[in-house]
Amino acid sequence: MSGPRTLYQKHIDSHTVCTLDDQGHVLLYIDRQVANEYTSPQAFSGLREANRRVRRPSATLAVVDHVNPTSPKRVAAMADAGGALQVSYFQENCNEYGIELFNVLDKRQGIEHVVAPEQGFILPGMVIAAGDSHTTTYGALGAFGFGIGTSEIEHLLATQTLVYKRLKTMRVTVLGELGAGMTSKDIIMALIQRIGASGATGYAIEFAGPVITALSVEARMTICNMAVEAGARGAFMAPDDKVYAYLADKPRAPKDELWDQALVSWRELYTDAGAQFDREVELDAAGLEPMVTWGTSPDQAAAIGGCVPDPMNERDLIRRQDLQRALRYMGLEPGSLLSDIQISHAFIGSCTNARIEDLRDAARVVRGQKVATHVRAMIVPGSTQVREQAEAEGIAQVFIDSGFEWRQSGCSMCLAMNDDVLASGDRCASSTNRNFEGRQGAGARTHLMSPAMVAAAAIRGHLTDVRCMAEEA
Structure with a gap:
């Protein structure tokens, strides 16, 4: 070409x-x-x-x-x-x-x-x-x-x-600046809510803009991971010095001369000036608030300060029926505050949000606090190495002291294929990627959000704006 x-x-x-x-x-x-x-x-x-x-x-x-x-x-x-x-x-x-x-x-x-x-x-x-x-x-x-x-x-x-x-190509440019308490999870959830669960079907998404550049590599992984929930079959960012620094000490990365040769090649991995995308989307990070899902699809989401939507305000009959079904399954009433939703479980884990930076974010929220008495809270690190690093940093003890279960690594309650399963009617604040019916157990109800937001919900016992906890502290 x-x-x-x-x-x-x-x-x-x-x-x-x-x-x-x-x-x-x-x-x-x-x-x-x-x-x-x-x-x-x-x-x-x-x-x-x-x-x-x-x-x-x-x-x-x-x-x-x-x-x-x-x-x-x-x-x-x-x-x-x-x-x-x-x-x-x-x-x-x-x-x-x-x-x-x-x-x-x-x-x-x-x-x-x-x-x-x-x-x-x-x-x-x-x-x-x-x-x-x-x-x-x-x-x-x-x-x-x-x-x-x-x-x-x-x-x-x-x-x-x-x-x-x-595939067709889509560029999502994230402008502005993330506010306090905001994470890459909120960026990708806001995008999915905006374009829909099939909004990127048939596309490969390239994420760009000053907000993406400012993110850590692990935070970028969260965005690329969840892009599939908008239907994308590929998502990526151009590599930069942060990526190279992340890879430099990894066991299987090139070493010495091979590393120098690789860098020369990697620095050519960018979109050329003047290249055309099939679709362009802009997202203003400055206007975002912490996101949570209220329904049974990742695009059924809203800012934590919002309310459960009323399906009767939806003109499209098929979509209205989807919203009604979602609310029946979730046991929610239109117009109720998202921040009033009580939870029974809190889960931090999955390939979306169980890396060391995610655990650090959550630990900052729970330090010195106790999990609500009616909540079962679990931390499942993304890998054994992440688990060991969290223990070495003292993060694991913060969670244990707060009342979280500190577990071994695995997919766990993200998809409930082992013995980490919710019962029918259980309601979970979860850092995972999918909130489908039965995803975490038959009849279980899942609310997606960032690890810090899960931590806040675990402490309060209900969905909570993590920024309020920071203000109170």
Whole structure:
């Protein structure tokens, strides 16, 4: 492609093996993939039945994260027979095909989208695919990541390529300056609320602007992670000095001469002046307030100072019915204050918000405070390394002293695939990425928000503007 190109176009052009048709389909080379025990079994079974080998075993990193227990003391044994079978079959497959595995007891274990960046397995300019929709997280490092299905996992393992259709491009420019108590979670939730849960379907989003530049790398990961909740199949930022500093000491990052060579290449990863996007969106950070969801879709959200909406104000009949169903499921009345919503549980974890910076933010809120007596509060670090770092910094003790459960790493209550499950009617303030019906347990009700907002809700016992707590302190 001649002329100015977007960063997305540079990623795809540099990895296109050949063009397959005039509809945008290409054969795309994939640099690396991350596998987990939940979405990979059928892919490995397919390889075995077809008598195929894994093309590049070193390009795959395998991590147990979805089904493993997160009880405070880590053990390999699992009470759930189905989960235990998935983990043992995963181990068997990795052994047979020569794939490196971070198993339950490995010191590097954790949620795949936390572990892969902290190991330096993801680098700028790479194209990454994995059997998890939140593979978009890696865009914060200047890579291009996207989720794939089981049949695609099998094809990728066998060939190191995928049949891929080029996406349209969207640039989201975040202007202004974030106010006190505001986080990257509020930025992405505000965007999803504005453009809708399908507003970026068919697009790859590039995030830009002074607010994005000012964010830490971990904060950028939160934005790229949740962009998929607006329908995007890719999200990224141009890499910069913050990214390079983040990667410099990672175990698998290039060293010495290779690092210098890599930097030269990485500094070319930006959208050219004059490059055209299919859609442009601007977001003013200065006007944002802490966000919470009230419904059963990530776009059913509002500022904490607002009210539960009235479906009768919605003219579109289908949308009105969706709102009515959401409120019935959530047990909420139109017009009630969001800050009056009582919770029974508080959960800080997930690939969206369980990194060390997230835990530091939450710890600042709960220090010297106690969890409300009617609330069960849990912290599930994103990785074993994050857990150990939090313990070394004294953060873990802050949570324990406040009444939080301090647990082992894993996906946990983000999707309730292990024994961390809510009961029907439970209401949870959660730092996760999805609030679908039954996501955290059948009949359970989920309100998404930043880790600091979850911490504030845990202390007060109801949804709370974390900025008010800071003022009172």
